[in-house]
Amino acid sequence: xxxxxxxxxxxxxxxxxxxxxxxxxxxxxxxxxxxxxxxxxxxxxxxxxxxxxxxxxxxxxxxxxxxxxxxxxxxxxxxxxxxxxxxxxxxxxxxxxxxxxxxxxxxxxxxxxxxxxxxxxxxxxxxxxxxxxxxxxxxxxxxxxxxxxxxxxxxxxxxxxxxxxxxxxxxxxxxxxxxxxxxxxxxxxxxxxxxxxxxxxxxxxxxxxxxxxxxxxxxxxxxxxxxxxxxxxxxxxxxxxxxxxxxxxxxxxxxxxxxxxxxxxxxxxxxxxxx
Numbered sequence: 001x002x003x004x005x006x007x008x009x010x011x012x013x014x015x016x017x018x019x020x021x022x023x024x025x026x027x028x029x030x031x032x033x034x035x036x037x038x039x040x041x042x043x044x045x046x047x048x049x050x051x052x053x054x055x056x057x058x059x060x061x062x063x064x065x066x067x068x069x070x071x072x073x074x075x076x077x078x079x080x081x082x083x084x085x086x087x088x089x090x091x092x093x094x095x096x097x098x099x100x101x102x103x104x105x106x107x108x109x110x111x112x113x114x115x116x117x118x119x120x121x122x123x124x125x126x127x128x129x130x131x132x133x134x135x136x137x138x139x140x141x142x143x144x145x146x147x148x149x150x151x152x153x154x155x156x157x158x159x160x161x162x163x164x165x166x167x168x169x170x171x172x173x174x175x176x177x178x179x180x181x182x183x184x185x186x187x188x189x190x191x192x193x194x195x196x197x198x199x200x201x202x203x204x205x206x207x208x209x210x211x212x213x214x215x216x217x218x219x220x221x222x223x224x225x226x227x228x229x230x231x232x233x234x235x236x237x238x239x240x241x242x243x244x245x246x247x248x249x250x251x252x253x254x255x256x257x258x259x260x261x262x263x264x265x266x267x268x269x270x271x272x273x274x275x
Contacts, residue, residue, distance in 0.1 A: 010035035012066030019193030020077030026223035042251025048122025059085035083128030097229040103190035118179030121190030
């Protein structure tokens with residue numbers, strides 16, 4: 001199977017669940033004329049507690065599906081899948097423009113005032129070789145100290161859809177407060193789910209009199225990189241006209257449809273698939 005190479009073909013975006021919708025909104029803002037497909041692998045989520053081999057297998061299966069639907073480019077809108085599997089995706093499809101999501105260590109190192117950066121992410125992301133190599137490179141170049149905090153269970157709670165749930169508030173306090181206690185003045189949102197609880201994180205910062213902490217969300221940078229790759233391959237669809245957005249999920253279609261409505265105010269067609 002070869003990737004489609006037509007500017008009129010859609011862009012595929014996938015995540016283990018609904019977190020990648022935080023990236024999708026940036027893509028829609030920067031590429032308003034593109035047709036988009038969003039795949040939530042909710043039937044196999046979360047990825048954060050799975051083995052690297054499992055995540056690679058899922059990423060390749062989802063990529064194959066999106067290519068079968070004509071995707072001209074792929075956005076791996078999941079930090080865990082990027083760390084574990086993007087190398088395998090690029091190796092299998094070298095001609096396919098692929099953009100991954102990495103924790104924003106570089107912009108965080110540039111933003112920190114005291115050199116201490118908290119990184120909130122899944123356990124799988126923080127254990128991945130790709131992440132650890134990136135951390136070492138940026139630490140060596142900038143002398144920034146990265147304080148790593150796995151947020152076990154947070155993705156599961158966000159997937160339930162009630163972003164104001166007491167369980168989420170309790171988790172955010174539990175995971176963010178230790179980073180503040182260690183002096184972090186910059187906090188990396190190292191999972192695409194986390195921007196959806198940004199208000200809750202900011203509440204924790206205010207409660208600890210640390211409203212000056214800088215939050216780093218890389219969704220906008222991902223969309224800019226996608227624009228660059230599409231332009232380099234002459235694949236950007238730059239004309240006016242109606243656009244389509246379709247959702248696919250290995251979980252429940254109603255749950256993804258509700259997430260589109262609640263998180264983005266959108267109501268695309270959503271289909272449950274067996275991938």
